[in-house]
Amino acid sequence: MNSSAIDIPGYTYGTPEVALSPATLADLERLKVSTGFTKEDEYYLHMAGVVLDAQVETIVNHWRANIIAGIPHLAKHSRNLDGTPAPDYLARSNQRFQQWIRDTCLRPYDQDWLNYQHEIALRHTSLKKNQTDGVTSTPYVPYGDIIAFVAVLNETMHSYLAANGHDAAAVSGMHKAWCKSMHIQIALWAGAYMDTEAAGKES
Amino acid sequence: MNSSAIDIPGYTYGTPEVALSPATLADLERLKVSTGFTKEDEYYLHMAGVVLDAQVETIVNHWRANIIAGIPHLAKHSRNLDGTPAPDYLARSNQRFQQWIRDTCLRPYDQDWLNYQHEIALRHTSLKKNQTDGVTSTPYVPYGDIIAFVAVLNETMHSYLAANGHDAAAVSGMHKAWCKSMHIQIALWAGAYMDTEAAGKES
Numbered sequence: 001m002n003s004s005a006i007d008i009p010g011y012t013y014g015t016p017e018v019a020l021s022p023a024t025l026a027d028l029e030r031l032k033v034s035t036g037f038t039k040e041d042e043y044y045l046h047m048a049g050v051v052l053d054a055q056v057e058t059i060v061n062h063w064r065a066n067i068i069a070g071i072p073h074l075a076k077h078s079r080n081l082d083g084t085p086a087p088d089y090l091a092r093s094n095q096r097f098q099q100w101i102r103d104t105c106l107r108p109y110d111q112d113w114l115n116y117q118h119e120i121a122l123r124h125t126s127l128k129k130n131q132t133d134g135v136t137s138t139p140y141v142p143y144g145d146i147i148a149f150v151a152v153l154n155e156t157m158h159s160y161l162a163a164n165g166h167d168a169a170a171v172s173g174m175h176k177a178w179c180k181s182m183h184i185q186i187a188l189w190a191g192a193y194m195d196t197e198a199a200g201k202e203s
Numbered sequence: 204m205n206s207s208a209i210d211i212p213g214y215t216y217g218t219p220e221v222a223l224s225p226a227t228l229a230d231l232e233r234l235k236v237s238t239g240f241t242k243e244d245e246y247y248l249h250m251a252g253v254v255l256d257a258q259v260e261t262i263v264n265h266w267r268a269n270i271i272a273g274i275p276h277l278a279k280h281s282r283n284l285d286g287t288p289a290p291d292y293l294a295r296s297n298q299r300f301q302q303w304i305r306d307t308c309l310r311p312y313d314q315d316w317l318n319y320q321h322e323i324a325l326r327h328t329s330l331k332k333n334q335t336d337g338v339t340s341t342p343y344v345p346y347g348d349i350i351a352f353v354a355v356l357n358e359t360m361h362s363y364l365a366a367n368g369h370d371a372a373a374v375s376g377m378h379k380a381w382c383k384s385m386h387i388q389i390a391l392w393a394g395a396y397m398d399t400e401a402a403g404k405e406s
Contacts, residue, residue: 030276034351073233144390148237151386155379176358183354187347194397
């Protein structure tokens, strides 16, 4: 996957526009150990990426249109401040949401990946929300709401992982790997919301 | 379950010693909606509590002795500062860890539960760690390490939930409910580590 070949509005993975993450590769390694994320999980995540690749639009539409749209305190974060729809904003962020599924499964977890995790988190905080798309929406997404909604991502993901007819053990392996990655990511995102030392950076 | 009947060192659930949580019942309701936690999950969590009740000592010993003890950056938080074991501290906190499994499954998620969630989080931060047991250990547990290790709790929990011979659908229902509760709890714990507004409290 060549990030420069991916034409998604506001998607800056691997470019010089993305700042260095305050978390180091050593911090990432520590998080992998804490979650029990191993080479086997890398293997299953890649398998998941292959299964999910053609489904990312369906998946994100399900999350956005069938779930988030029905929860006002979540839906408002991709709407105008008066609560009216912001279809361009939604369309752009949906494309990045889709690509994030691919990146979760198919990107190496290296410095670029770490940097973009921080960028993703910042774009949900008052420091960077709305800037990428030049919109006027809520000033930030509360961290707790992100964490809470990851429970929905994890639960709904299971059936999408089964879509290519893998046996139950493989689907379970993919799902466990996905869930561990989510825990690594929400730990990293915490760094953008709080003092990085308390969030988990070794001093 | 009568909290006054539970004789665990430093366990203060439901007592006046526990301060009011900065998160309100309305915040909790919002988190439940964000995670998709419903009455069905309450039903399955109670079922899980019945299944886990007799296993909590085995489960916590597995987490502590078989997993955490082998991960120095996690093990140090229940040791002395020089890295030597602190068996009394470990024994006391293990009892509370066991009770936390029961409380997760069997307690009503009311104001007392919310208050104790905040107390649990504070006991992992520099504000209250070590005080309950009068020990000199690490000054705090980084938030990211807690979040990361919840992935292990979730993954290992599955087989314990199957121990009473429930069918796969019931075990899956219990596991999904457990995972949603974990997302609610780690969202609440974030409030002790960061500005409560950014963490998710509605202003």
